Amino acid sequence: MSKPLNFDDIVTMQHIYKTFNKGSVNEVVLFTDFNLTIKEHEFVSVVGSNGSGKTTLLNILCGTTAIDSGKIYLRDRDIGDMKEYRRASFIGRVFQDPAKGTCSTLTILENMSLADNKGKIFGLSAGVNKRRIDYYRTQLELLHLGLEDKIDIPVGSLSGGQRQALALLISTMTPIDLLILDEHTAALDPRSSETVMELTDRIVRDKSITTLMVTHNLRFAVNYGDRLIMMDKGQCVIDVCGRQKDQYDISDLLKIFNEISIECGN
Amino acid sequence: MDVFVGLLRNILEEGLIYGIMAMGVYVSYSVLHFPDLSVDGTLPLGMCVTAALILGGVNPVLASIIAFACGALAGSITGFLHVRLNITDLLSGILVMTAMWSVNLAITKGSAVLPYYNEDTIFNSGIAKMLPEGAYAYRVVIIVAAAAIIVKLLLDIYLKTKSGLLLRAVGDNEQFAISISQDPGKMKIIGLAIGNGCAALAGSILSQQSQSANINSGTGMVVMGLASVIIGTSILKKSSFVKPTTMAVCGAIIYKACLAVAMQLGLPTNYLKLLMAVILTLALVSNNYLSKGRRKQNVETPEF
Numbered sequence: 001m002s003k004p005l006n007f008d009d010i011v012t013m014q015h016i017y018k019t020f021n022k023g024s025v026n027e028v029v030l031f032t033d034f035n036l037t038i039k040e041h042e043f044v045s046v047v048g049s050n051g052s053g054k055t056t057l058l059n060i061l062c063g064t065t066a067i068d069s070g071k072i073y074l075r076d077r078d079i080g081d082m083k084e085y086r087r088a089s090f091i092g093r094v095f096q097d098p099a100k101g102t103c104s105t106l107t108i109l110e111n112m113s114l115a116d117n118k119g120k121i122f123g124l125s126a127g128v129n130k131r132r133i134d135y136y137r138t139q140l141e142l143l144h145l146g147l148e149d150k151i152d153i154p155v156g157s158l159s160g161g162q163r164q165a166l167a168l169l170i171s172t173m174t175p176i177d178l179l180i181l182d183e184h185t186a187a188l189d190p191r192s193s194e195t196v197m198e199l200t201d202r203i204v205r206d207k208s209i210t211t212l213m214v215t216h217n218l219r220f221a222v223n224y225g226d227r228l229i230m231m232d233k234g235q236c237v238i239d240v241c242g243r244q245k246d247q248y249d250i251s252d253l254l255k256i257f258n259e260i261s262i263e264c265g266n
Numbered sequence: 267m268d269v270f271v272g273l274l275r276n277i278l279e280e281g282l283i284y285g286i287m288a289m290g291v292y293v294s295y296s297v298l299h300f301p302d303l304s305v306d307g308t309l310p311l312g313m314c315v316t317a318a319l320i321l322g323g324v325n326p327v328l329a330s331i332i333a334f335a336c337g338a339l340a341g342s343i344t345g346f347l348h349v350r351l352n353i354t355d356l357l358s359g360i361l362v363m364t365a366m367w368s369v370n371l372a373i374t375k376g377s378a379v380l381p382y383y384n385e386d387t388i389f390n391s392g393i394a395k396m397l398p399e400g401a402y403a404y405r406v407v408i409i410v411a412a413a414a415i416i417v418k419l420l421l422d423i424y425l426k427t428k429s430g431l432l433l434r435a436v437g438d439n440e441q442f443a444i445s446i447s448q449d450p451g452k453m454k455i456i457g458l459a460i461g462n463g464c465a466a467l468a469g470s471i472l473s474q475q476s477q478s479a480n481i482n483s484g485t486g487m488v489v490m491g492l493a494s495v496i497i498g499t500s501i502l503k504k505s506s507f508v509k510p511t512t513m514a515v516c517g518a519i520i521y522k523a524c525l526a527v528a529m530q531l532g533l534p535t536n537y538l539k540l541l542m543a544v545i546l547t548l549a550l551v552s553n554n555y556l557s558k559g560r561r562k563q564n565v566e567t568p569e570f
Contacts, residue, residue, distance in 0.1 A: 083449075085447055102442065104439070111442075114435055115446055119446070126428070
């Protein structure tokens with residue numbers, strides 16, 4: 001019945017079922033027997049219309065949304081029953097809202113120190129390890145945003161793009177198995193979103209992090225990543241990688257996208 | 267002149283004692299953004315515990331520390347109700363506040379006022395005895411100031427530790443705490459324990475000053491604590507070197523001064539609680555007004 005687990009895969013989702021508002025008039029059946037595997041070092045872009053299940057997919061992986069039935073493995077670990085904050089020690093996540101990835105009243109240095117201690121004990125030792133400051137500076141320099149000279153200012157006074165870049169850096173600072181990008185450029189202006197996307201690509205390549213990116217930007221989906229998934233009504237309608245993916249350009253995607261949308265009536 | 271000095275001493279004494287509670291309210295309200303009503307129950311808890319212990323012959327300093335621990339336990343119950351049983355923040359506080367009434371009566375064995383005159387307190391034993399003769403009139407101010415400074419320093423140090431930084435992060439952005447693989451609920455419980463521990467410690471010192479415990483003395487403590495924190499932070503906001511804990515204590519002293527002035531001007535005691543509510547209302551309104559004006563000045567957003 002279920003296919004044997006291959007522990008070379010980072011993510012294995014098997015027979016996922018999810019229905020919202022079960023038993024009420026607003027019942028929405030989203031996933032019926034949904035399956036997905038993601039290989040190590042793969043950079044997957046996911047596109048799809050509103051309500052296609054992209055964000056629910058991410059929430060299921062992170063543990064924000066519980067599934068009705070099915071199995072979720074991260075490498076060989078069964079994470080299906082794990083709480084969201086426990087899963088976070090293997091999964092990094094950058095949100096659409098730049099305010100969610102950092103603490104606005106804490107300084108850049110304090111934010112980085114907290115993230116640096118991810119998954120460890122938060123005891124009564126000094127919150128900011130002064131010996132690590134040089135390391136944080138070199139990490140910030142990689143962003144080319146001049147943040148290395150501003151480590152003592154509160155993150156709340158940075159722009160959305162700067163905050164998102166910092167959130168990206170913070171979520172990839174400690175070793176993780178999977179990076180989840182939840183429309184992380186959608187709330188930014190075109191120029192900032194371009195900068196953050198380039199930065200994302202660089203960090204993901206440099207550290208060869210397995211990445212799952214949901215985006216509304218079809219151009220990003222085509223230009224970045226090595227696997228492309230288009231979702232509709234809880235199913236993957238397109239799932240291509242490598243050379244097959246290169247055959248798609250934006251106009252093809254847009255055409256399929258429109259066809260799906262018309263079927264849905266929106 | 268003597269009247270004036272006496273009044274000033276009185277304001278400082280009370281302001282510093284309630285300042286300890288205000289620092290606790292700062293932790294729960296300003297750091298965690300938790301409107302914690304259980305303070306109304308934990309301040310008299312500190313009084314009653316201290317009275318019972320001192321009557322039982324316990325060292326007053328130890329009694330104060332045990333009072334803090336009892337307050338912390340009550341605070342963690344508020345946190346538990348909210349975090350683990352999913353009861354709203356306001357209701358969790360009300361539940362603990364209501365329950366404390368019976369707990370306090372049980373501790374005082376049913377009497378509303380439990381006096382313990384002629385017993386040792388932190389003001390007439392131990393270090394207090396070592397003070398020079400001339401400082402006798404000011405012994406309460408000196409000891410209360412020392413207590414407030416100790417609490418302030420401990421809190422300041424704690425907020426700089428990893429745990430303290432995480433506490434601030436949870437109050438700011440719960441999702442961030444989850445992202446760094448930490449349980450935000452645990453930190454909320456710790457924060458509320460600290461907040462109510464401070465309130466109970468203030469109650470303990472207050473009761474040793476009056477050498478009695480009064481289970482009715484909790485009414486209006488939340489209002490007073492909040493007003494102190496808001497007054498302190500809005501007046502001292504511009505001076506960046508003043509720590510928020512100091513602001514809370516200063517706020518409590520200013521608040522007490524306002525009440526004292528009103529009483530001197532002939533306000534009947536019955537109107538005291540009304541005045542407390544009015545002061546908090548004014549502080550809240552002016553704080554909103556001030557921060558609105560400030561937001562308008564800062565429209566320039568930094569470029570990427």
